[in-house]
Structures are given as C-alpha cells and as structure tokens.
Amino acid sequence: MTDWTEKYRPSSLSEIRGNNKARDQLREWAETWDDHRDTVIVHGSPGVGKTSAAHALANDMGWPTIELNASDTRTADVVEKLAGGAAKNQALTGSADGRQLVIMDEADNLHGNVDRGGSKAITDVVKDAGQPMVLIANEFYDMSKTLRNNCETIEFRDVYARSIVPALRHICKEEGIEYEKAALRAIADKNDGDLRSAVNDLQAIAETSERLTEDDVNVTGERDRTSGIFEFLDAVFKEEDPQSALQQSYDVDETPDDLLNWVEDNVPKDYEGAELATAYDFLSNADKWLGRVRATQDYSMWRYATDNVAAGVAASRDGEKGGRTRYGPPSYWRKLGSSKANRRKRDYVARKIAETEGVSMSTARREMMPFLAAMTHHCKNREMTVAMTAKYDLDAEHVSFVTGSGKDTNKVQNIVEEAQTLREKAAVEHSGGAFEGSFGSQRGDDAADASDDSDGQAADPAVEASGDDGDDGQAGLTDF
Structure with missing residues (x-):
C-alpha cells in the first residue's frame, strides 16, 4: 500500500493544515525574494508540515526543486558543491523566472566541527545564494547563531487536533473508508500537534478494520511522545493552570535542575512586577530542594523542586498572556560551555x-x-x-x-x-x-x-x- 503521507502531501500552500500565519509568511518570502535574497529557516516540531510546505511553495511558484539532507552532506566540500552550486546556478530551465528552490532538510544536524566545516560552509552559501533556499530544522537553537542571524526565520507550530480532523476526513473520503466521527477525533487527539503521525495511525488502523471505530483507535495504545521544552515554557508562562503545567512537566525529557535553568532564564520575558517576584520565590524554593537532593542523594525530593518550577511559576501568573515569545537556552549553559x-x-x-x-x-x-x-x-x-x-x-x-x-x-x-x-x-x-x-x-x-x-x-x-x-x-x- 502506498504511504498516505506521501500520497496526500499538499500540492499547494493553500492545502496546508494549520499554521496559516507561517504559510502566508513563507509565500510572502518567496514572492519578494528578488528584493531581499535571504535564505529562510523553517523550523518546528516533527510532523507539522515543514517539508511539505516547502514543496508546496515550489509548486505554487513554478520552481523546480533540489532537495538535500544535512545528515547526508556533512562535509564542507559537499555542502559547497551541492548547496552552493545549486544556490548560485542562474542558467536553469523549467521556471519562467529562472528560479529553482533549494531545500535542505535536517539543517539542525550541522554542528560546526562535528561535521568538519559543514555549518560554516552552509553559512557562507546562504550569504551569497543566487537562488532561494529553505533550511528545514526541528531544533532551531541547535543551529549556529551565525547561521540563524543570516537567515529569515519562520516557525511552524504544532497542528491542533481540530485542524487534523478535516485532513483525516478528506483521506477517508478519497480512500472510501467508513468511519465514526469519534474515531477521527480520537486519532487527532492522540497525535495532537503531529499531523504526519495522525495520518500514519489512520492508515495502520484502516488496514485492519473495515469501519473505523473509536475502540479501534483506543486499542492501538498511546504513542510515546514527549513535550518539547518550548512547549513546556508556553504551558507554564501562558497557557495552563498549575496542575496542568505540572502534568506537562512529566512529559519533558529534562531533569528538574535543567527545568529550573530554562524557566529561570526565560520567565522575565513574559512576567513582570509582582508576578515575576513571586515566580522567583518559587524558583528559590526549587533550588533549595535541589540542594537537599545533592546533599543527601535522595532523588525522591526532585518532585518538590518540580512542583515549584512548574506549578508554582504557573500559579504566579497574573492575567492572560498572549503572543509569541522567543525563548532561548539558559545563559548559564552557554557560559559554562564556552571554554x-x-x-x-x-x-x-x-x-x-x-x-x-x-x-x-x-x-x-x-x-x-x-x-x-x-x-x-x-x-x-x-x-x-x-x-x-x-x-x-x-x-x-x-x-x-x-x-x-x-x-x-x-x-x-x-x-x-x-x-x-x-x-x-x-x-x-x-x-x-x-x-x-x-x-x-x-x-x-x-x-x-x-x-x-x-x-x-x-x-x-x-x-x-x-x-x-x-x-x-x-x-x-x-x-x-
């Protein structure tokens, strides 16, 4: 059976589910490329449609594509030969305006000396690109600061379940699959944020069931997905009540020490005045508990530190918080690892x-x-x-x-x-x-x-x- 994620890959930006703002930003970047000639970094969690959006954009613009993968091109000479040559090529056919789109996937896998100069090479390429380039990344802050500063950036956020359901419904209609509405909603809820995983689950269940039911979805079990640190920060600072923020902390693959560092460095970006002072009181309490853990090696006390970091800081919030905040890794880590x-x-x-x-x-x-x-x-x-x-x-x-x-x-x-x-x-x-x-x-x-x-x-x-x-x-x- 054909992979449905490929079969139903959007052919136009208008077919991208969710991320309407990011989609429009990407289209504007392409339409005005001759004015700025900047490379763009498209970043976000796996499965949210970043690569699909890049190919859909190429279709909309009538641009041929050259797709590279940073994991396969991890040396400076290869990057310069493929990405550099493609980006500077002006004698192209198949596009009315002589343009082609260079797409580099997994661009966050370029790590300076580890890839023997690949990160520096791609930075040099984007500074002098003669063709539009899209760099795809899951972890934006794993990319070098120099590279990030030389590109435009567009973030694709997790796709809400309510946006996943229509995509699943469309596939069922095209494939002639009978379904319960509750079944599609259950798949969407289980894969909240990840459209690609939702489509994969739909295909897997459809191969074994003549008619999709909610029970079919429930017996497949829950996928082991952990929340990202930026999603956790949004939950603590803006979105969730203390109990929900604490629950979300359990899904983040970070120790309480690291959570404390992340929250401590980023809380002033969203909090101010009395709420900031209260948040720091909770962080101070968390640090005391972590000190006791270090002194006694009794890791059962970690939970008290997490209570203060997640629930305490969320409880400090005074009023609604909106907008997008650009969080960053703890400055302590950067300084500690600098030399x-x-x-x-x-x-x-x-x-x-x-x-x-x-x-x-x-x-x-x-x-x-x-x-x-x-x-x-x-x-x-x-x-x-x-x-x-x-x-x-x-x-x-x-x-x-x-x-x-x-x-x-x-x-x-x-x-x-x-x-x-x-x-x-x-x-x-x-x-x-x-x-x-x-x-x-x-x-x-x-x-x-x-x-x-x-x-x-x-x-x-x-x-x-x-x-x-x-x-x-x-x-x-x-x-x-």
Missing part, C-alpha cells in the same frame, strides 16, 4: 580551596568561589586579593580568572608577587596561615613597593580607583 580552558581554571581554583579549607570541590565551586569573586572583583579590594592569592597559592591566570582582571596587567602580576612575599613571611614566622594577620599588616615599605608598576613607576591612582585594568577579555569567575 574548556576556563572550566579547567575553575576546577584548579576549587581544588586549591577544597584542599586548604577541608571542604568538597562542589562546596568550593558553588559556595566559596562566588563569594571570593565578588569580594575581589577586578582586584579593587587589593588586600583581600593578595591574601586570597597567598592562601590558595594561585598564579596570575587563576587570579585573573577569579577576579575577572587581565592576567598580564601590572596589577595582577604585582598581586602575585606580593602574595609570594606574604607566603614566605608567613612560613618564616610560622603564622599558620596566609590570611592570619594579613589585613592591615602590609602598610609599610612592602605595600608601597608592591603597588609600583614593574618599570618602577607608581601605578596611576585613577586607574586603580576605577578598576580599569586593561582586561584582555578573559572570562572571570563571575561569568559562571
């Missing part, structure tokens, strides 16, 4: 603190390092910075990491030298610790000598006061 070198520095400092203070590295990272970073920011509290450097035996790059100052500046170099002097003095005097007696004790010639620049000239007081130390752009602890 392996910075993570190595973080762990080095945490290890030094843990060994000296007799605490775990986790405690050093989460509780002590943020405090030290705030107290020594840009080395403005010089005595504190020197004492910290001496006690934990830090070198210039680690002082720079904690304070956010440039490691090659005279200020940091002098602090390291002064800390070394302080350690030597402490060892001679058997003081028992670099911090002990350090505050207020470096007032004489030692402090004066250490505050001079390396060329023997006194440091500019204005520069010291302002904290402008000519940072080299190196990330500091406060970035984490």
